[in-house]
Amino acid sequence: MTDDVSMAMCKLSLMPTAAAPATRASADSSLSPAIEAVDLTKRYGDFTAVDGITFSVTRGEAFGLLGPNGAGKSTTMRMIAAVAARTSGQMNVAGLDPEVEGPRVRARLGVIPQQDNLDEELTVRENIIMYGRYFGLPRRYLLAKADELLDFAQLSHKASARVEDLSGGMKRRLTIARALVNEPEILLLDEPTTGLDPQARHVLWDRLFRLKESGTTLVLTTHHMDEAEQLCDRLVVVDHGTIMAEGSPAGLIREHSTREVLELRFGMDRNAELAEHLEKILGDDDAAGFSHIEVLPDRLLVYAGQAETALERIHAAGLKPMTSLVRRSSLEDVFLRLTGRSLID
């Protein structure tokens, strides 16, 4: 199944041809960043959704916006897509101010919203064609392009179906295919793989890689840390409308976490009381590269450069955890460290 899917992907030629980037480059300097935001702020009444963030995305880069729900990711995406006016600050997308030239900016964008907003009054194929018509693309081009994109989304057999009859995954694929109709320079993906099954997720990642290779700039928000690690060259962690950290996935892990993590379970009652004791045991020892301990209700997370060594020390001290697990630090550790473990809502 998965093989078939990737085969189908390989046959596609969604990459802009050599001529296209050249004409784009002449329109605006190819050296300018794809997106540049300075002190970007958005307020809704008393509520500050985005609080003076500054970032820049270079052309051809895959840039991730990470953060818990309500952190201001989607609002930022909306401002990039020129559908939300900023309260203050400056913004520049493909060399244009989205507030002044919304349509021109959006002509260069492909937008994949968090929630599929397909046109339920049209068929699957009409959804793609009509979307292209909104860009003013000629019908002749769209008829061919629609077939190609339907193939890409593996929806060719559903071309005449009503959107209503599609499954959730199919709808998502159609939304993604539709956003590629104008071969965008910058693709905005708001939680692109939410609701997709693992197969479809890998297919999409594969597609996004190809788009990136062909020079498309990707900006995505996601809750899946593995996705961010897989796709993003660079990412920012946003919380409460401000940027908490910025860097490459590997860089962020280096900066905000230890190389390894030791997960220990001593039973619900003893975890907390043992934490202090463990800190004393490991704190004196440089070989383990101990940093700190995080106490969770069900387990202890021991952050250490050499987790195996740390575990030996603990055993040597006569402590017998019920279970222990040594693993590499992940982006998830960084994320939870930076944004906290409590629910935000």
Add this chain to the structure above:
Amino acid sequence: MTSTQASLTTSPAQQKDALAARTGLRGALYQAEATLRSMRAYGGVVLASSIFQPIMYILAMGLGLGVLIGDGADFSAYGAQSYLMYIAPAVLASTVAMSAGIEFTFPVMEGFKWRRKYYGAQATALTPAQIASGHILAVCVRFLVHSVVFIAVLYAFGAITSPLAVLQIFSATLGGLAMGLPIMAYISTLREEKGHAAIIQRFIMMPLFLFSGTFYPLTNLPAALQVIGWISPIWHANELGRVLAFGQPTPLWLTALHAGYLLAVVVISWRLVQRIFIRRLGYEEWRGRTPGAKADAKRQARVDAKETAAGAYRRAEGVPPVRVRSGLLASMYSGNIRAVFQRGLSAIRNNRGVIFISGFLEPVLFLTSFGLGISPMISGVEAADGGTVSYAAFIAPALLAVSAMNGAIFDSTWNVFFKLKITKLYQTMMSTSLGPLDVAVGEIFLALFRGGIYGLGFLGVLLATGLVDPLSALLMWFTALFIALGFASVGMAVTSFMKRFQQMDWMMMILMPMFLFSATLFPIEVYPQGVQWIIQAFPLWHGVELMRDIAFWDFGTMTLVHISYYLVMVAVGMTVAAYRMKKLFLR
């Protein structure tokens, strides 16, 4: 283990059993409570319209049309002392029955599809039959409240006097259920609502209302049309109401027949609704049906075949450049109104064509009902040149103006709001290079297109019946578009301030009196000068008068005033809408 369980009087499992048993008894009431709570959001509108509607009908039909009818008809034979008294019970029954068309359609679709509320309820101990009954009971409460307030107002105006009239609360509610439950049964079988509610409204409810002897005795109509009345729950509820309100002389068997008919319809369709709910919410996988799905598939196959034949396009040089205009209003307008218009046409084509055609039916029905039903009571209406015109010829131009207004308002408010908040179509459009102005203007064109087709249909009927001459008809068609443009502009501006659906109901409360008073069904001269000035301030009166000026070929300075009025409306509406455009499409 067993001993500990026995020693506890109520184990968690037993508590749950007790709860389930209680739900078994009172589940429908719980569901009714939930439905009423969500109705409370528009409780203010319900209450206000219950007070407002009777007053409007008393002032417009009872007094206004009453003056026109004058001595032309004597209602003492029916037991009523005046025209007002004669219509009062029927207006009560009709308004209840017509609100059934809303309460038993959209909330049901909401329950099954839009918000899937019924599935939430189904996950509890409630049974599908209880969910169905709960909804019906909640609507009953709404009918009862409406009736009580309505009757209180009628008493206050002296439109009813007998204490027995209070019992109309029940006859009207029964009529409302008899009208609404069969519709609910039908709607519950639908997988998706594609204008079915509108079709029911236009093809079933409207005729049942207009030919139910509400504003005149049913016997005024030709025998063929009386048959509609016999079927209509509204007629039966009307007649019951008249017996109760002023003792209209009716044989006992006929009274029993009225009550029996309504009861039978209610009982049978209530059971039917429950059965459909059981099937749909039961364990069987059943998602409802889509009428016309086969026809859709066939048509789509034809379209596909055509496109495949035409689509010999070989992609060679990648995506063509996306052209976006720059310069003035670059942030608002991309120069691609056509795409928005085309999308509208595609949607119309994909929807049931009958909805589209049916738009002109409403004025035709009104014309038939009032033209045939009221005419026997009126000798004619005084024309400007001193002569008289027939009542049908008098109301025909007005109905065209009203239909232009209704269509434009519906498109620019309800439809725009729906696409904005529910289907999020504009959000989709706004993620392309389209600007808000492309969308707004495209939608207005679409509204005019629709209005133009409706107008054509109605004018065709007027021409066929000889109520207008061809030249007037042509001018009236353009005027209808002009009127529609005025209302669509203002409607778009108003929608930009709307936040919730309930606010739409408030708007309806302005439209209804405008329809009733703006010299549509009787000349405004029946009112004192002060009232006339108020009516003349409203746009519909100018539209109606403009249409009449053309229909009767009677132009004057007032004609220019009417035209200017609409020019101002277009200008103001467009300006406000453009100014609020960002609020509307870009949050």
